[in-house]
Amino acid sequence: MQVQCGKCSRPIGITDIVQSSNGQLSHVDCTRPNVLSPEERALLFVYCSAHIVAYCPACDLRLPFGELAADPLGGRTNLCPRCRRDLTETVRAHLFNCVTLPTDIRQRTREVREAAQKLIKRSQQAMDRADALLREAEADLFERQQALRGAMTRRAAAS
Numbered sequence: 001m002q003v004q005c006g007k008c009s010r011p012i013g014i015t016d017i018v019q020s021s022n023g024q025l026s027h028v029d030c031t032r033p034n035v036l037s038p039e040e041r042a043l044l045f046v047y048c049s050a051h052i053v054a055y056c057p058a059c060d061l062r063l064p065f066g067e068l069a070a071d072p073l074g075g076r077t078n079l080c081p082r083c084r085r086d087l088t089e090t091v092r093a094h095l096f097n098c099v100t101l102p103t104d105i106r107q108r109t110r111e112v113r114e115a116a117q118k119l120i121k122r123s124q125q126a127m128d129r130a131d132a133l134l135r136e137a138e139a140d141l142f143e144r145q146q147a148l149r150g151a152m153t154r155r156a157a158a159s
Helices: 038-047 088-097 103-158
Strands: 018-021 024-027 052-056 061-064 069-071 076-079
Touching: 018 103, 024 103, 038 088, 038 103, 052 088, 076 088, 088 103
Parallel strands: none
Antiparallel strands: 018 024, 052 061, 069 076
C-alpha cells in the first residue's frame, strides 16, 4: 500500500513535496506534486540566479535558472527549453550542493528534504503494519467462524 494524499487521494511519492496536517500527509500542490517548494525557488532566485543550476543529459545543455522553460497550459516548470524534459530533480540536486549558498542554509535545505522523505517512509511503514494487523485479525475471525460452524455442525449431528 502507498500513502495517499489527504487532498487528492493520489499516491505520495518519495520525491513529492508534502505537508502534514493533523497527522495526515498531502501534497503541497496536488497538480504538481514534485514541483520545487516555495523555499527552494526563493533560494535559487537569491543565491543561484547568476550561474548554472540544471543539466539536461538528453541535449547536453547546462542552464541557469532563468533559461529553464515552462509549460503554462500543462502547469509544468523547470523544463529543458529544447526537449522539454523535466529538470526539477537536477535543479534540486544543485541546490543541495551549491557552494554559493551559505553552509547553514544548504545543510538546513538537505535536512528539510530528508525529514520529508523520512515522514513519507514512516507513514508507508505504519500503513504496511496496519494492513498486516488487519489481515491477521481477518484470519483470526475466519478461523473462529470456522470453529463455531464446526461446533454447531457437531451439536446438530449429536441432537
